Amino acid sequence: xxxxxxxxxxxxxxxxxxxxxxxxxxxxxxxxxxxxxxxxxxxxxxxxxxxxxxxxxxxxxxxxxxxxxxxxxxxxxxxxxxxxxxxxxxxxxxxxxxxxxxxxxxxxxxxxxxxxxxxxxxxxxxxxxxxxxxxxxxxxxxxxxxxxxxxxxxxxxxxxxxxxxxxxxxxxxxxxxxxxxxxxxxxxxxxxxxxxxxxxxxxxxxxxxxxxxxxxxxxxxxxxxxxxxxxxxxxxxxxxxxxxxxxxxxxxxxxxxxxxxxxxxx
Amino acid sequence: xxxxxxxxxxxxxxxxxxxxxxxxxxxxxxxxxxxxxxxxxxxxxxxxxxxxxxxxxxxxxxxxxxxxxxxxxxxxxxxxxxxxxxxxxxxxxxxxxxxxxxxxxxxxxxxxxxxxxxxxxxxxxxxxxxxxxxxxxxxxxxxxxxxxxxxxxxxxxxxxxxxxxxxxxxxxxxxxxxxxxxxxxxxxxxxxxxxxxxxxxxxxxxxxxxx
Numbered sequence: 001x002x003x004x005x006x007x008x009x010x011x012x013x014x015x016x017x018x019x020x021x022x023x024x025x026x027x028x029x030x031x032x033x034x035x036x037x038x039x040x041x042x043x044x045x046x047x048x049x050x051x052x053x054x055x056x057x058x059x060x061x062x063x064x065x066x067x068x069x070x071x072x073x074x075x076x077x078x079x080x081x082x083x084x085x086x087x088x089x090x091x092x093x094x095x096x097x098x099x100x101x102x103x104x105x106x107x108x109x110x111x112x113x114x115x116x117x118x119x120x121x122x123x124x125x126x127x128x129x130x131x132x133x134x135x136x137x138x139x140x141x142x143x144x145x146x147x148x149x150x151x152x153x154x155x156x157x158x159x160x161x162x163x164x165x166x167x168x169x170x171x172x173x174x175x176x177x178x179x180x181x182x183x184x185x186x187x188x189x190x191x192x193x194x195x196x197x198x199x200x201x202x203x204x205x206x207x208x209x210x211x212x213x214x215x216x217x218x219x220x221x222x223x224x225x226x227x228x229x230x231x232x233x234x235x236x237x238x239x240x241x242x243x244x245x246x247x248x249x250x251x252x253x254x255x256x257x258x259x260x261x262x263x264x265x266x
Numbered sequence: 267x268x269x270x271x272x273x274x275x276x277x278x279x280x281x282x283x284x285x286x287x288x289x290x291x292x293x294x295x296x297x298x299x300x301x302x303x304x305x306x307x308x309x310x311x312x313x314x315x316x317x318x319x320x321x322x323x324x325x326x327x328x329x330x331x332x333x334x335x336x337x338x339x340x341x342x343x344x345x346x347x348x349x350x351x352x353x354x355x356x357x358x359x360x361x362x363x364x365x366x367x368x369x370x371x372x373x374x375x376x377x378x379x380x381x382x383x384x385x386x387x388x389x390x391x392x393x394x395x396x397x398x399x400x401x402x403x404x405x406x407x408x409x410x411x412x413x414x415x416x417x418x419x420x421x422x423x424x425x426x427x428x429x430x431x432x433x434x435x436x437x438x439x440x441x442x443x444x445x446x447x448x449x450x451x452x453x454x455x456x457x458x459x460x461x462x463x464x465x466x467x468x469x470x471x472x473x474x475x476x477x
Contacts, residue, residue, distance in 0.1 A: 266382040
């Protein structure tokens with residue numbers, strides 16, 4: 001991600017050319033990072049998202065790396081990028097699980113209700129199928145964490161959707177359990193789904209505690225405020241989580257108490 | 267009890283965890299003699315130990331300041347922790363380092379700590395001329411940092427401006443009071459500030475400055 005600082009025109013130009021994928025990769029990232037409002041940004045990112053091909057390990061920068069970054073950038077340009085939903089749904093069926101992951105996150109950012117059915121289909125096999133480990137690498141068959149989180153963000157809380165998510169709350173990986181509990185908490189608002197997240201704040205692994213912090217923040221679960229402040233993790237992450245309680249939550253503790261908790265972590 | 271055995275325990279720690287424990291024990295002594303060793307720990311690239319050392323240095327307070335200011339500027343990691351310690355101590359000798367950190371440090375968590383620290387300087391003991399100079403220097407830096415690219419830094423700037431204005435007891439109508447309020451107004455306005463939480467915090471600060 002190194003390189004000279006560039007401006008919007010330069011980022012658009014890099015994405016528009018097709019000689020050098022690494023330039024496109026950086027251009028796509030720049031447009032998302034800087035929340036570009038330029039009218040060409042979304043159409044160019046959609047074009048970049050279409051630009052994918054089967055994996056070719058010998059090809060240097062992979063074509064799909066550009067498509068993945070384009071998907072991520074489209075999510076960051078929500079809601080303006082709604083025109084990208086059909087192409088993102090297409091990407092959700094791509095053989096590349098990394099691209100499916102980026103597409104799922106973007107569809108969640110875009111609150112794309114059209115994505116709920118295809119995401120549920122991908123998760124339908126449950127932890128033993130969608131959540132099983134791939135034979136060739138330490139990843140799951142489906143990018144479960146991103147798919148579950150997208151369902152929570154999109155917010156369609158039907159019994160069918162809840163039934164698809166619930167089995168993942170006992171997945172063997174803590175990060176998947178955390179993502180499932182987060183989505184269930186967002187969709188149902190039931191306190192019992194906060195319990196596993198609060199328990200994970202005390203996990204022995206820092207990366208698990210970090211994930212639980214982010215998930216409680218995304219769900220805006222205000223009763224977790226004190227537990228968040230007391231978690232053994234960087235203040236930066238606790239501040240992001242508490243911001244989530246302020247912006248996504250309601251009820252007690254109220255805003256003034258949450259802001260005071262944030263002040264204490266600066 | 268002498269702190270020397272506690273200092274030796276830090277120097278002899280043979281694992282990361284042992285270093286955290288020994289540092290916490292030394293920090294808890296609260297003894298000024300612990301300061302040089304605690305400052306040394308800031309450069310050990312052990313975040314758990316550094317957090318404990320920062321707590322200890324803040325508890326020691328002013329006697330720790332000279333040791334903190336003597337850190338090699340090229341030791342970036344240690345300096346970042348030192349900014350946090352100086353922000354917590356609030357001694358005006360740390361002013362220049364806090365201003366420099368707020369305006370130029372690449373780490374948002376360092377800029378965030380510096381902004382809060384600039385609002386928590388101990389001003390009361392200063393002669394009025396010096397107090398005025400320190401206030402203006404801190405205010406200028408905080409005003410400049412209202413356009414920081416990171417929400418958490420702008421949040422800390424709102425907290426810093428509130429602290430500086432309350433601590434300075436500028437009368438309503440004083441130009442520094444007005445410029446603090448103008449900056450907080452911008453931070454509380456959806457047209458100029460995208461992060462809801464920053465707007466809420468800035469509005470709270472305004473409320474406290476304009477009762």
